[in-house]
Amino acid sequence: MKPGRIGRTTTKATEFHAWSRRLLLCGVVLSSTAAWAADFYVDPVNGSPDGDGSATNPWRTLREVLNDGLVESRSWEWLPYEEGRPLVPRNPGAPVKAGDTLWLRDGYHGEVEVTSYYNTGFITVAAAPGHQPRLGRLLVRSSSHWVFRGLHISTEFLPVYDKWTLVDIDWHSYRGPVHDITLEGNVIQAVSDVSGFTEEDWKTKVGHGIVGDGWNLVIRGNHLKNVDYGIQLGAPDSVVECNTVENFAGDGLRGLGDNSVFQYNTVKNCYEVYPDHRDGFQSWTVGPGGVGRGELRNVVLRGNYILNFEDPAQPFRCALQGIGNFDGTFVDWVVENNVIVTDHYHGITFMGARNVRVTNNTLLEPNGAVGQPGPPWIRVAEHKNGTPPEACVVRNNLAPAYASSDVGVTEDHNLQVTDPAAFYVNPATYDLRLKPGSPAIDVGSAGLTPLIDTVGTARPQGSGVDLGAYEWAPSGPPGAGSGVPQCAAFRASTLR
Numbered sequence: 001m002k003p004g005r006i007g008r009t010t011t012k013a014t015e016f017h018a019w020s021r022r023l024l025l026c027g028v029v030l031s032s033t034a035a036w037a038a039d040f041y042v043d044p045v046n047g048s049p050d051g052d053g054s055a056t057n058p059w060r061t062l063r064e065v066l067n068d069g070l071v072e073s074r075s076w077e078w079l080p081y082e083e084g085r086p087l088v089p090r091n092p093g094a095p096v097k098a099g100d101t102l103w104l105r106d107g108y109h110g111e112v113e114v115t116s117y118y119n120t121g122f123i124t125v126a127a128a129p130g131h132q133p134r135l136g137r138l139l140v141r142s143s144s145h146w147v148f149r150g151l152h153i154s155t156e157f158l159p160v161y162d163k164w165t166l167v168d169i170d171w172h173s174y175r176g177p178v179h180d181i182t183l184e185g186n187v188i189q190a191v192s193d194v195s196g197f198t199e200e201d202w203k204t205k206v207g208h209g210i211v212g213d214g215w216n217l218v219i220r221g222n223h224l225k226n227v228d229y230g231i232q233l234g235a236p237d238s239v240v241e242c243n244t245v246e247n248f249a250g251d252g253l254r255g256l257g258d259n260s261v262f263q264y265n266t267v268k269n270c271y272e273v274y275p276d277h278r279d280g281f282q283s284w285t286v287g288p289g290g291v292g293r294g295e296l297r298n299v300v301l302r303g304n305y306i307l308n309f310e311d312p313a314q315p316f317r318c319a320l321q322g323i324g325n326f327d328g329t330f331v332d333w334v335v336e337n338n339v340i341v342t343d344h345y346h347g348i349t350f351m352g353a354r355n356v357r358v359t360n361n362t363l364l365e366p367n368g369a370v371g372q373p374g375p376p377w378i379r380v381a382e383h384k385n386g387t388p389p390e391a392c393v394v395r396n397n398l399a400p401a402y403a404s405s406d407v408g409v410t411e412d413h414n415l416q417v418t419d420p421a422a423f424y425v426n427p428a429t430y431d432l433r434l435k436p437g438s439p440a441i442d443v444g445s446a447g448l449t450p451l452i453d454t455v456g457t458a459r460p461q462g463s464g465v466d467l468g469a470y471e472w473a474p475s476g477p478p479g480a481g482s483g484v485p486q487c488a489a490f491r492a493s494t495l496r
Helices: 018-036 062-067 199-205 486-494
Strands: 039-042 073-076 087-090 101-104 111-115 118-127 133-135 137-141 144-149 167-170 179-184 187-189 210-212 215-220 223-227 231-233 239-241 244-248 253-255 260-263 266-270 279-284 299-302 305-307 321-327 334-336 339-341 346-351 357-359 362-364 377-381 392-395 409-412 424-426 431-434
Touching (some): 039 062, 062 111, 215 231
Parallel strands (some): 039 101, 101 118, 111 137, 118 144, 137 167, 144 179, 167 210, 187 223, 210 231, 215 239, 239 260, 260 299, 305 339, 346 377, 357 392, 392 409
């Protein structure tokens, strides 16, 4: 296990089915607040703390709006927090209320802290159209029902640069839990450029991207660049989708909460500046007796694209482990349609698993990987305590190697790819779509197969299901990588 905050994986929140519950809740909130939702404007250049928040007389900064008590919300009747304690009004009569939107204009809005704001419905903080508001960092502590959209968050914007976690969603032991927080379409980077960085620069100047506790978090369509750890969630009932983590020194993604979905994310360019292993995605369990003693349930890893490096000459290039889950037991996980290009033998590894299915993934050892500990395998193996896996399936995959347990794992319809050029359009550029005549076409099993491939193509397109993350079609979508069409808008809006 590596350093970093471990979130709560067993909370009262795990009683809920997050996805359906969140959709239902959002519908209730929208229908009940739309009639009186209001728009307010915040402008660091032309605004004033004495403004009224209108488009013509805006407030000055988001930090001032919060510090001046302009948001009506709720907080705990008294502290320290204890479960069951009542919420009471905070700033009653303040202009900004549940359902409203704070539109942020260009300029610096400060180091923003949202603490003890439990809203009755979602309040949205968003970039005004055509604007790019800047924050030095964002801390959301012991609060609920907030949306943050289209912001540019970087510690480079601080008046005096310091290394911080850029976005911290914090369940505080004294002030209480955090839940129902959405981060969408934000640019989050410690620094704008790491070219020429030394190892010491990485260690002293580059902080974590997003760290989240609580429950019911949605992390969608954000572009994280030049960070230590990318997205770390100990929050159950959460969704992490369509994000890009580019240039990172820790793990790209971490998921430590039950009932969560990590899908259609891109993780690329790992920098090895610390004496520890790096993972595109990592998880572990915690129970009585410590790490590896508990169970982590119902996690989906779908359509993610994990790329060790784009440039073989990248400085501090690491040997990236793709999906590394080494301290189980992992129960009822689905790992499907992922594309993993890495030079480490841990392509997809589970140590300690029950009812885990690994289907239709594509793994490749990258070019320029001579001397690294690859090639990447798919492995579902015994727990570190020797307990064998149970009722697991490895099916319809394309990988250079397989190393699963002989007990408790059904392996079928997989192919070992020793000649990538025979299978893929252009493995030299990591375009791993199937080429016409590929041995992977129409030879898969329909059982447990995802209904679409990694770019949204329906399965099957021919007489049978294809192996790997891509379903071959005569006129398939161009280009390598992954992500269903609905991710394209998020990625285009954040890559700026």
